[in-house]
Amino acid sequence: MADYHFLQKFVEEKSPTPSYVFDLDILSGHVEKIKQLLKGKARVCYAMKANPFLTRPMLDHVDLFEVCSPGEFRICERVGVPMEKIVLSGVYKNPADISYVLKTYGGKGVYTVESWEHLRHLNQNAEALGMKIHVLIRMTSGNQFGMDEEDIRKIISRREEYKGLHILGLQFYSGTQKKNLSQMEKELQTLDGFLGELHREYGYQAEELEYGPGLFVPYFLKDKEEDATELLGAFGELLDKLTFGGNVILEMGRYLTYLCGFYLTSIVDRKVNHGQSYAILDGGINHLNYYGQAMAMKLPHCTQTDQAGKPRTEGEEELWNLCGSLCTVSDVIVKLFPLKKPEISDMLIFERVGAYSVTEGIYLFLSRPMPRIYFWQEGKLTLVRDAVHTDEINSEREESKNGQID
Incomplete structure (x- = not known):
């Protein structure tokens, strides 16, 4: 279990799930350690596709940025690379x-x-x-x-x-x-x-x-x-x-950023179907994507807490299927994950999601909101992107009803 330095502040401020938290203190410490271990033998170039939200925080830590699209270039312009x-x-x-x-x-x-x-x-x-x-x-x-x-x-x-x-x-x-x-x-x-x-x-x-x-x-x-x-x-x-x-x-990209990312999601429903236990989460595969997670069979680093952020310690572990909120049978994050007396509003904190998950999910499917994104740095939790309502992206523009084209 990682040290969730941000968790108390997250709960105190009633920050809603699903959310990502990128711990910039972990990020800077990890990248600087990598540079020290390389002993000046190579310069470090950040492939920003791994996590474009970390472009500005990386400015003080890497020598170069690999930019692979016009959109990524505009991000660099906005944050001053x-x-x-x-x-x-x-x-x-x-x-x-x-x-x-x-x-x-x-x-x-x-x-x-x-x-x-x-x-x-x-x-x-x-x-x-x-x-x-x-x-x-x-x-x-x-x-x-x-x-x-x-x-x-x-x-x-x-x-x-x-x-x-x-x-x-x-x-x-x-x-x-x-x-x-x-x-x-x-x-x-x-x-x-x-x-x-x-x-x-x-x-x-x-x-x-x-x-x-x-x-x-x-x-x-x-x-x-x-x-x-x-x-x-x-x-x-x-x-x-x-x-x-x-x-x-x-x-x-991946190696520089994976450690700093956390994905927080809450249990919103529980059920047992044909002897199988299912915990329904307010997130899903539209938000969380681990490279190599074959058929949701591999167990990621993840901690169960109550809604106050305290780890669940009482009770025997039981195996639950963790499923998201999408209306597709594919929305299974992890199969047979050990939980202790899961309650509605319990949180699950998935670790090592600093790379790719924030942009690789099938965000537009079923028009569900994109998660909030927070930075944690030096004891301060900062909202850097609020939830984005994708129904506005997935529907026709109002003016199109009149056949107008801008």
Whole structure:
């Protein structure tokens, strides 16, 4: 059980469930520990898709932000992320959006190249504006993202033709939740060898390598808990073996943020059907999503409290199916979860939801409200987004009745 420092204030202020609480003290402590363990061997880039609400809080803790959509870019603008700290990524970049960014920010930042089309419109835009912008070529891991080695060789061999581009190096990401270092070691060796090949064959000296390690996050009770000191120490040894002498940037999202997030939901009904016990919650799978939670069979870190926030300690544990409020049989968060004499208004506090749950849920299904979002920092609980009523998104506009189009 984690220390729920926010819980007393949450209850005192009669904060309603369902809600997320992001503990910014946990966030800052965790990220700073990661940076200390890396010992300056790599810069840290926050993949903000993991949790866009943490973009502003991350400003003081990370070197760069990976931004993958126009919406994410607008969030960065609103919270004041300097363009110099942005890596503008994404498999599709609308030329009009790129033109806006270049004109507004004067060519600052870094842009990823995912295709020949990306290469052309980035170069054309930059040349037309008299700029030379910094780019990273994304190397594919065997899917729709990035470019293969042969195309990258062609680009590097003809790099002088692209007057608007300064090619900093490579970007590579192959996936998340890697349970051991062997895959990362193999990937880093491949990238190191390929950069050496580009240097030998084309005289190209890369300045940066941006790599997404995809470090494992132990979401469930049966997952092996990894010691960060041991894990990042061993990963640092992999970085030490690189012959590449430029800057290494580690792109991370899930591993940076998972610990700081809590999801609070309340029991609103109980029933027994054909011998199976069901607790109905005011949240559901539209709010809570753990990576790898197969058929709701894995038990996450979760604590049962009464409505005053006191842990339930009396009584024998019984197995209950925790179901949400959606009208679909799929809305099962956890099957056979141990509860002690559950009462209506008891709260369940799900831990380790700092990454993705806040944006990955099927929020619009059945037009239920989105949860409230709170920050907890230095003893203060702050509402940063109130409940959002999705029925307004899921219905026609009032003016459409008259056939008007704005």
